[in-house]
Amino acid sequence: xxxxxxxxxxxxxxxxxxxxxxxxxxxxxxxxxxxxxxxxxxxxxxxxxxxxxxxxxxxxxxxxxxxxxxxxxxxxxxxxxxxxxxxxxxxxxxxxxxxxxxxxxxxxxxxxxxxxxxxxxxxxxxxxxxxxxxxxxxxxxxxxxxxxxxxxxxxxxxxxxxxxxxxxxxxxxxxxxxxxxxxxxxxxxxxxxxxxxxxxxxxxxxxxxxxxxxxxxxxxxxxxxxxxxxxxxxxxxxxxxxxxxxxxxxxxxxxxxxxxxxxxxxxxxxxxxxxxxxx
Amino acid sequence: xxxxxxxxxxxxxxxxxxxxxxxxxxxxxxxxxxxxxxxxxxxxxxxxxxxxxxxxxxxxxxxxxxxxxxxxxxxxxxxxxxxxxxxxxxxxxxxxxxxxxxxxxxxxxxxxxxxxxxxxxxxxxxxxxxxxxxxxxxxxxxxxxxxxxxxxxxxxxxxxxxxxxxxxxxxxxxxxxxxxxxxxx
Numbered sequence: 029x030x031x032x033x034x035x036x037x038x039x040x041x042x043x044x045x046x047x048x049x050x051x052x053x054x055x056x057x058x059x060x061x062x063x064x065x066x067x068x069x070x071x072x073x074x075x076x077x078x079x080x081x082x083x084x085x086x087x088x089x090x091x092x093x094x095x096x097x098x099x100x101x102x103x104x105x106x107x108x109x110x111x112x113x114x115x116x117x118x119x120x121x122x123x124x125x126x127x128x129x130x131x132x133x134x135x136x137x138x139x140x141x142x143x144x145x146x147x148x149x150x151x152x153x154x155x156x157x158x159x160x161x162x163x164x165x166x167x168x169x170x171x172x173x174x175x176x177x178x179x180x181x182x183x184x185x186x187x188x189x190x191x192x193x194x195x196x197x198x199x200x201x202x203x204x205x206x207x208x209x210x211x212x213x214x215x216x217x218x219x220x221x222x223x224x225x226x227x228x229x230x231x232x233x234x235x236x237x238x239x240x241x242x243x244x245x246x247x248x249x250x251x252x253x254x255x256x257x258x259x260x261x262x263x264x265x266x267x268x269x270x271x272x273x274x275x276x277x278x279x280x281x282x283x284x285x286x287x288x289x290x291x292x293x294x295x296x297x298x299x300x301x302x303x304x305x306x307x
Numbered sequence: 308x309x310x311x312x313x314x315x316x317x318x319x320x321x322x323x324x325x326x327x328x329x330x331x332x333x334x335x336x337x338x339x340x341x342x343x344x345x346x347x348x349x350x351x352x353x354x355x356x357x358x359x360x361x362x363x364x365x366x367x368x369x370x371x372x373x374x375x376x377x378x379x380x381x382x383x384x385x386x387x388x389x390x391x392x393x394x395x396x397x398x399x400x401x402x403x404x405x406x407x408x409x410x411x412x413x414x415x416x417x418x419x420x421x422x423x424x425x426x427x428x429x430x431x432x433x434x435x436x437x438x439x440x441x442x443x444x445x446x447x448x449x450x451x452x453x454x455x456x457x458x459x460x461x462x463x464x465x466x467x468x469x470x471x472x473x474x475x476x477x478x479x480x481x482x483x484x485x486x487x488x489x490x491x492x
Contacts, residue, residue: 069489070308071329071471078433078469086384086438095374095384095437095457133383135374135457144344146456175389175411175434207482208389208412210434262490266411266433268471269485299435 029111030163032307034120037104037112037167040305041124041153044169045100046132048301049092052083055238056275056300062239063212063265063272072270076212079265079298094299097134098171100125100153101231107162122151137174156228168235170302176209176295182227185289191250194219194291199257201293202274207267210297214238215258215277218292220284230294233278235302242279251277275300311469317365318406320426326472328481332430333467338367338409340461342388345452346396353399360451360460364404367430371409372457373447374437382447382463384437387411390429394418401427409470413482423478430470431481443468 060080067073086093102121106112129136129150136150160166181201185193198217205213218229242248255277264270275298284290311331314322316338326332339361341349349359370390374383390410397408398421406427411434414422422429432440446464453459473481 069485071485074308075433078436078439082433082436082439085442089438091377091380091438091441092374092384093438094435095372095386095441096388097374133375133377135372135383137372137457148456178389206413206486207431208391210411260491262486262488264485264489266431267413267482267485268431268473269481269487269489271489297435 030109031111031113032165033114034112034117035114036307037117037120037165038124038127040167040307041102041121041169042128044167044303044305045125045128045134045171048169048171048303049097049132049134050090051087052093052299052301056298057083059238059275063275067265067271069264069268069270071268072265072272075265075268076272092134093301094173095135096137096173096175097129098173098301099138100150101170101172102153102155103168103170103232104155104157105160105166106157107164108159109163110165117157118155121153121155125151125153165307166304167307168302168304170235173297173299176213176297179205179209179295180230180293182223182290182292184223185291187289189289193289194250195254195257197291198254198277198293199261201295202258203261203263205295206263209295210299211263211267212265212272212275212298214296214300215254215274216294216296217277217279218294219279219281219290221282221290223290225282226290226292227294229280229282230292233280234294234296234300236278238276238300247279247281251279316367316406318367319365323406323426323428324476326428327475328472328479328484330472332470332472334367334465334470335467336464338369338463338465338468339450340371340373340463341368342370342372342458343392344455344458345460346393348452350396350399353403361462363400365406367407367409368400368405369409369463373441376447380441382441382444385441385444386437387432387434390414397421401425413480414474419474419478419480422474423476426476428472428476429474431473432468432470440468
């Protein structure tokens with residue numbers, strides 16, 4: 029049994045929250061470059077250039093890429109041979125978030141649903157834990173903005189809707205979202221499982237590096253068909269018209285009940301932030 | 308693309324009538340921030356006939372909840388938030404002389420009607436370009452609702468804040484026209 033003090037987890041979460049909010053991943057920057065090659069709209073090109081410049085400023089000056097520094101969505105994979113000591117895991121994560129949003133000059137965006145009173149420290153974090161083989165702990169922090177999250181949906185299709193039903197719903201969701209979620213977006217799709225699992229799959233699919241292929245050839249093909257359909261919509265960067273409405277479609281799928289066909293679409297804005305650490 | 312046009316509030320009818328969708332604008336001088344909670348409070352004041360915490364006539368409101376300023380910054384990252392959540396409140400503010408709104412995302416028909424009727428425009432700033440936009444903010448001070456934190460109303464002094472005209476006073480909408488132009492079968 030390997031012992032890990034939860035203080036270490038607090039430190040890592042703190043660092044990951046700050047880094048994710050200031051340093052956009054290389055995969056996203058490369059996706060901007062690829063988009064610029066195919067963008068026909070002069071205004072669209074101008075916006076893509078602005079986004080690259082914005083990322084450069086954020087990284088150099090260590091300021092947030094976007095003022096919406098998000099809900100601190102945290103995935104923790106805990107090796108089953110790990111014994112966590114020194115306190116409570118969830119509290120250790122919340123404390124890491126609290127320190128990062130205070131010390132990193134990040135916006136506190138979490139409030140009471142009715143009164144809208146701000147919790148003041150961006151807690152609670154959204155924590156997804158999973159027990160896996162091994163003696164390591166892997167932490168991924170993916171701050172999620174409200175504008176794109178608001179455009180996300182879960183639906184329960186009927187089995188007869190088939191693959192065409194998936195395509196129709198996902199493309200329609202992007203179309204109806206228009207300029208709201210800050211295109212160019214990344215579209216996370218979760219298929220199967222149950223109501224709540226489909227949503228989690230959609231969110232997790234976003235963590236795959238941009239530009240990588242889906243290991244399942246059938247889903248890889250579906251991703252590319254949906255992306256082509258989305259980029260024919262004409263919404264473009266920031267919704268002002270253009271070829272680049274989405275940078276990628278990512279799909280995760282698992283079996284579902286014989287009566288069901290759950291489908292979730294999690295829209296991610298171009299400020300596609302996630303960082304990970306392994307202890 | 309045309310050269311950007313420089314605008315300095317307060318704006319009058321003539322200033323906004325000249326603007327058309329797709330125009331690139333650089334805003335200079337004073338603008339005000341306000342988003343969800345601040346709009347609700349302004350709206351509630353109007354309902355009971357009270358004065359607003361600043362004179363809205365001719366002004367521009369920027370829908371933004373900035374990040375806290377780091378030492379040496381006037382304001383932390385400050386990109387626009389999605390505008391439809393302000394749609395319920397905007398027509399009343401436009402009726403009372405608001406000339407411009409900066410945000411992102413499409414407005415309701417009621418807001419577009421109010422813009423036509425009372426001569427106001429809607430600008431889009433690049434969503435998610437918070438670090439870049441914050442550099443154009445030279446000064447920021449809270450004028451009302453400090454308890455709202457990032458949602459407090461701030462008076463900003465900006466220099467060449469880049470925005471694009473999305474809705475003009477003639478009822479045109481760049482979101483609709485742009486999408487139409489680039490849609491493919």
